[in-house]
Amino acid sequence: MNMSGTRYVLSLNGGSSSLKFALFAAHGSVNQEPILSGQIGRIGEASSEARLFRQGAPVNDTLCPAAITDHGAALRQILAWVEYDFLAPATRQALTGVGHRVVHGGTRYTTAQVIDEAVIKGVEACTALAPLHNPINLELIRSVREALPTVPQVAVFDTAFFHDLPAHAAQYALPAELVARFGIRRFGFHGISHQYVCRQASERLGLPDRPARLISLHLGSGSSIAAVRGERCVDTSMGMTPLEGLVMGTRCGDIDPGVALFLAQKSKLSVEKIDHLLNHESGLKGLCGSADMREVRSRATNGDADAQQALALYRYRMTKYIGAYFLALGGVDALIFTGGIGEHDTRLRAEVVESLSPLGIRLDAAKNTQSGQAMIEIHSPDSTAKILVIPTREEWEIARQSLAALDQKNQ
Structure with missing residues (x-):
């Protein structure tokens, strides 16, 4: 070539x-x-x-x-x-x-x-x-x-970024014979986005003596969190399918598997209908009737109790994952917000970071109001970790990896 x-x-x-x-x-x-x-x-x-x-x-x-x-x-x-x-x-x-x-x-x-x-x-x-x-x-x-x-x-x-998750993060506690027969494991998703923003964050941090410890939050209609050390993801919220993890627009996120079994037994819903219920009728939509975060926010501001509770659960699930990944990484150097909600919902960022004060992670309210197409830093001077808003550029990352693959094939 x-x-x-x-x-x-x-x-x-x-x-x-x-x-x-x-x-x-x-x-x-x-x-x-x-x-x-x-x-x-x-x-x-x-x-x-x-x-x-x-x-x-x-x-x-x-x-x-x-x-x-x-x-x-x-x-x-x-x-x-x-x-x-x-x-x-x-x-x-x-x-x-x-x-x-x-x-x-x-x-x-x-x-x-x-x-x-x-x-x-x-x-x-x-x-x-x-x-x-x-x-x-x-x-x-x-x-x-x-x-x-x-x-x-x-x-x-999208799954490639997570291919070398540590075994303790990739496995489900299921019988080994079934796992081997059906290839059951946690795959992770939004990998192109997480890979791009984590590379950008690592370059911004420029740590000379060790890999950066990063927690990346890709927040949109579908949402996921990744814990990344250097260039390797060590855990992520989505699993074998994009259903696991955070509360999303129409997906329930983490749920006791017994709930699906209970529904099958008591409501006589088919597997297909339960699948549709969990993927398309749950999450914010199931909690308050709307999957659009802007509408949910507006309704919550105007006193809608269902919308307020939906936001509380949305934030709590996210905060719980951040705390777990803080421990998994042994600390964090930067918290990254990306995706349509992560990049633009300044109020959500403030609410989430406020709950992280026991970890010493603190927001600068004035910086948090900034927006644009470039990376911005929104942490306060005394924060123990940087807080970065990085617009995801999946199409650019696709182009980069595509040319690299073509070059390798034609060497």
């Missing part, structure tokens, strides 16, 4: 009803700002939404069909934007590669992989562990292959 000139990589980040993308140039390393980026949301609904940014500036005349029926159609719309802005149809080969966020790689994939038939079959084999996401990832891979048959593709796995 020619590495002397400019290379271009398209990053695709498919969610259950959305598709984010970013087109990056690389001069050796990947440029920090994308040439073109955006998102198509509400895929499969009657009216889809589109946002497009050119060199970071919003494009106000973004054209998008009223309804994007599936992720393949969303990809075709994105390629039309890329083609119009950057690549003529005859020069699509100028793309060095296309990188995909793939949610679940199981135990097989611990690094980004250049996609071939074997990788496709491997992703298919993990579909039962991520039934909402891996099929979408596969649909996008096949759609790119059809549209850009000569452009190599790379799978960047």
